Amino acid sequence: MPGVKHTGRSKLYNPRQYFLAHYAGFGFDYFILGHGLFGVKQHLKDASLLLVSSSKGLYGFQAHTMNKLFKQYDTNLKAYNLSFGLGEGYTFVTWLVQHNNLQNKFVLLDITDDTTDYHISPQAFKAVHATTYEAYKEVIEHGLQFLFDWCLQTILPRLVIQENKIVFTIPFVRGANNWRRWDTGDIVPELEGDNQAVAPGPIYINFDNLGLINKITFRVFDKHHLNYGFTTVPYKNYDPGLIQKVAAVTNHWILPPEWEDLYTKDGVHLTKTSAQKYSTRLATQMSDQIDEMKRTSTLSQDSILDEKPYLVEIFPIGYPAPIGTLLFEKIKGTYYIYKHIYLQNRLQGMRPWEFEDYRAASDVNTSLAISQTLTE
């Protein structure tokens, strides 16, 4: 077909070892890991160390590298990479821990600009709202769509509307389609190339501006006897001092980042080689500190701010609709949004830079927020 570049068929990984993580706007990993589908739940239960982050950890942590070293060091730890793309924070993992009833584990929390505040991505939101039955349905339907598209890749072009023109587009298999390992959650293919060196920079971030990680995530971790600590997957201009500050506030163990000789492909995500280096350092640090980490108590009860972690927020119309009209409800001519705070991703869940815009918008509709706490 004229103007269409032949790219060759994308690689299909062995489904016994790998599952498709993301395809055409659908995050398989949210549903598979979130609901523990196809036996993943057992892998999660078997793991003794959960690595939690956004895409930075998805590309930065290598659970299989760490597991090899743990075996060598006789540490008896088994890591699982529970990081998610789309700038995911801790909210989804908090739900995942509850939903799958994960207990008695170490959790290594990566603190980056993505994870410093309580928020949830739309994909995670969908996964949280789905039942296990619906999760299976979604995964099967989108999986079939991928297979169908994969079969037609390189055979047929696709027509799409771009900039008000109908044009042929290159691949039938659309967008990034990363794969993850069932047993470790590691992503393949990892990014390659040595482009930009990792180094601390001028961006300094505050942790938990909204106080909800403290209120909700840490409380859930405590209830599930999860011993958690912090690290930072290094990237260009990252804040190495942040985990020190967090550790001081939360009284938890940390694994200070070492950024020497690490490189990112795009300024944000570590390359495969760097991820291996970084994970090796982490495993060594952990093996050295394991006794100390076990001694460190989980968050003291005094620091838990609220006994009722789940909130329902009611806002009259005028607020921007983040998720969709489903959240609106009309009562006596006035529209309201009903949301479960731990499922919603606005106001409480916004990233700090979005939060300011939001507040500015809400000034137009003053005296809006009527917040009430509810017990789940």
Added chain:
Amino acid sequence: MLFTQHTFLFFFLVVFLVNLITRRWTKLNHIFLILANFIFFAYWSIPDFILMVSVVYLTYLMIRWMNSVKTISSQKTLLILTVWLDLGALILFKYRGFLYENFSYLPFMPAYPRPSFFNAILPLGISFYTFQCLSYAIDVYQKKIKLTSLSHFVLYITFFPQIIAGPIVRGSQLIPQIDQPSKNRPIQLETGLYWFALGFFFKAVCADYISDIIDPYWISGQHEALSAFAHWIIAFLYSCQIFSDFGGYSFMAIGLGFLLGFQLPENFNAPYLAKSFGEFWKRWHITLSSFLKDYLYIGALGGNRHGARRTIINIIIVMLLGGLWHGPAWTFICWGGLHGLALIIERLVGLHDRRQWHHWLITLCWFFVVQAVILLTWVFFRAPSLSYALSFVKCMFIFKPFENSLIPPDLMVGLIFTIPVLIHHIARLPQFNGTRLFNPLLKGSLAGFMFFIILIFMHRPQGFIYFTF
């Protein structure tokens, strides 16, 4: 499972093959088809499936009871109970939220905030299967058809190609086909594939692309900067979208029916060729309009037998209820009301009777008036609220300076996707003898070509508009 989803295509492939194998044994074939219907429905939602099975089973029990009693008065009482059982289910599950919103000022209504009971989530297909149950009960009462067995009744109501969004099939149309031995039901492969491909094409290529283009204009305030002409274009695009969407679904249902050996009634007959409002309702959602005409307009209200004034009232009642059937919102009621008003004006002027107005110029002028009003009414059907619809309609008549009267390029692209709708309508003109043109070879070739275009164009399968009704 949407008909355009890969899951459905796999599901149907299995159903098609097993149906083919089991056709020799009628009972086994029926059991299999009922099982397939149940799987199809339960796959959507298990609670909705339980509700559907309960309504269907209770309706059947009531009809059997009605059929067993001797006196006419008892039969009538039981019919009324059956009608209220189905209507009650419809009101309870579809309209309770709407009723609360509109009657919340009454003293006995629960106080704010709205109790969760009134947060109605529409059960799948309830508008369709309750109407089929109703029509069956009335037909049995009126001795138009005989009471059939439970399995045949369940197969008829739950027949998966039509249960979610029609066509609303009458018992007299489907049950005789079920009653005969399965092997006697011919499987019309090329016709089935042609109808299925046609519907799939309309949905995946026309409706979904038009929807992507015009949906932003139905979000608050997005349309206001456009010219009046652009507003008419948006309304025209929506008219093509809804035809492609709902018509597409109906064509696919008919095709699936043919592939399983059943003939379902036609639901759309080139509605935008209608030269009068009366004709439009004979061409648009034919099974619903004939249901409303037979059971409500004539059956319950007496039709035009009680004088002109009563006829007008009857028309308005039927059209308002027809509008409300589409959804618990004032926009739908308004849509139905406007069509009712148009039918009344047409009747008063005498334009409904073609014998009186046979001059080609009057017919042509009235055709354009009819089509323009239909476009206007679609605005009410699509708009998120009544106020939005009114502001949209207002913009359709405010002519702006020349620089604002250009059509946005995205709408121009959208017009490309209306070409198949126009071709479909032209092909239905009396001048083109469809039966002569559409021989099996041409049907097969057309089906193949449409599947090819679908493969190139189709992106993510999207839901059908009528699934929400």
